[in-house]
Amino acid sequence: MSSSTDFQGLFDAAPISLWLEDYSQLKQLFDSWRAEGVEDLESHLRADPTRLSTCIRCLKVLQVNQQTLQQFGAETQQELIDALDKVFSDDIEQGMVREFQMLWDGVLDFSNQSVNYTLSGQRLDIRIHVRVLPGHESRWDRVMVSLQDISASVRDLRQLSFSERYARSLFELSPVSLWVEDFSGVKELMDAVRASGIQDFRTFLDVHPDFVSRCMAKIRVLDVNQHTLAMFAARDKDELISRQDDVFRGEMRASFAEQLMDLWHGKLHQVREVVNYALDGELINIHMQFAVMPGHEAAWDRVLVSLVDITARRKAEAYLEYLGTHDSLTRLRNRAYYNEELNRMTRRGVWPMSIVAMDLNGLKQVNDSQGHAAGDALLRRVGEVLTKAGEELPGICMARTGGDEFVALIPGADERAAQHLMSRIENIMELNNQFYPGQKLSLSMGYATCKAPAEVEAAIHRADQLMFRNKKDFYAESGLDRRQ
Structure with a gap:
């Protein structure tokens, strides 16, 4: 061929x-x-x-x-x-x-x-x-x-490219903050501690609190999405990554210590609420989900962290909690909180404890002659006076317990402390009357001191009786009829 x-x-x-x-x-x-x-x-x-x-x-x-x-x-x-x-x-x-x-x-x-x-x-x-x-x-x-x-x-390459672009779009355009991080340095530190024979990791952290800071310094941020930049007030990714110490500070150290505890026990998927800070200093309450990505469990070199801003929710919860414990008009504690605090102080209070009972004079006359709006304004002024007066007393409970009734519980206070508080209230009330011309603010007050739980009820009664006696004197001197 x-x-x-x-x-x-x-x-x-x-x-x-x-x-x-x-x-x-x-x-x-x-x-x-x-x-x-x-x-x-x-x-x-x-x-x-x-x-x-x-x-x-x-x-x-x-x-x-x-x-x-x-x-x-x-x-x-x-x-x-x-x-x-x-x-x-x-x-x-x-x-x-x-x-x-x-x-x-x-x-x-x-x-x-x-x-x-x-x-x-x-x-x-x-x-x-x-x-x-x-x-x-x-x-x-x-x-x-x-x-x-x-x-x-x-x-196949075109489909792979499409998938990569699709995944990148999902990452960049996600409506929650996403962080891709490298925790391999953290794992190396924790593995070294485990290899040294440490079994009680919590005690180890208590004895070596600097270990938490060392671990935080080992975290490498690989990428963040666009929502993260907006959420943390950062111009670009480089600025955010270079200023991590401004973001993860304050309360974050304690929550990160708990995160390390979970990692020590093999919890590679975690959910918790933490506090971060935007680069402009604004506090952000955050719902955080932490997950070591599949295939990276051995090294922790790829971790996905998602952060949802729950600041508005926490503020709403705090406001609802505030409404449950405060009088909305005077911003003092309400009767429900007062009763709980009285029970708590009676059980575990610091003795002696003083009680100051107070009653707003002339509220009915103001409501009848000028309307309830004027009466509400007078009550708000009482709130201002009592709040200011109690500022220097730690642990004090200043509450509105009825329409024109107020009370102060002062743990660790004797008769002199109670008299000092009443004197301070009188002085601040005088300044308040100068600031608000027209209707004069006046409070009838009485106090009592007790030294043991068994004496609390009797002390409240004595304070009330003294307050009512002073109130009777006020109406007698002013020529007003309290019932009118």
Whole structure:
């Protein structure tokens, strides 16, 4: 069997698309352009789009193998050649310019990636390899072109790229703050502690509180999303990452210690409420979810932390709690809180304890003559006076227990302390009356002191009786009838 027969057999049986082509007309065209002074082929082709078409027409297909016919859906070679305008669509122009530039530069063996189409219109992503056969370098009259169908891998890469862009979009556009962090340094520190024989990690943290700070310093923030920047008032990611100490401070140290305790016990998914700070100093109450990502459990080198701002919720809860323990008009403690505090102080109070009973004078007359709005204004003034008066007494409970009734519980206070409080109330009330001309603010007061739980009820009664006696004197001196 001759070598030409061998070549033909190998050519026809090759499992890859092979094209034997004649580029001699292309070389002649290039030689003529060089003679005309053309130096930059790409610029020359782009200056006149018809020149690229002329180059393509110079390529002559001599033979294709069976794999080529099968790949492009052609029955015969002639059918394929007659339909080359369908095979080489507009998509290949950029690729052809690169290939012609390689030949122009004298590179006679090169690869490229391009797009062809089957005769039925199906897209084929191909890797093309062009080689001028040995012995034909001077004329380019025998060129072997191989086409490898890489459509499947291109589709996979395109799908992977889409998935990555989709995941990145979900990350960046998430309406919650997302942080990707590296805790591998934290794990190394904790593994070293465990290897040293420590079993009671909580006691270890109590004895070595600096270990928490060391762990915090080992956390590396790898990425954050756009919502995080807005939530923490950061201009960009670099600013936020470089100022982590401004974000994770104060109360965060205690909560991070608890987080380390959970990690010590193997809890790689955690949920807790913490406090962070924005870069402008604003406190942020946060619901945090912490999770070591799947596949990274051995090193903790990829951790996803999601943060939801619950500051508004916490403020609402605090306000509801405030309403449950405070009188909305005077902003003093309400009767329910007073009763609980009285029971608590009676059980575990600091002795002696003093009680100051107070009653607003003339409230009924103001309500009847000027309306309840004026009476409410008077009550608010009482709240201002009593709040200011009790500022210097730790643990005091200043409460409104009825319409015009008020009481102060003062733990650890004897008679002198109770008298001092009443004197302070009188002085502040005098200043208040100067600030609010018109209706004068007046309180009847009485006090008593007890030294044991069994004496509390009697002390309250004595304080009330003394207050009522003073109130009776007030109405007698002012000529007013308390019942009117």
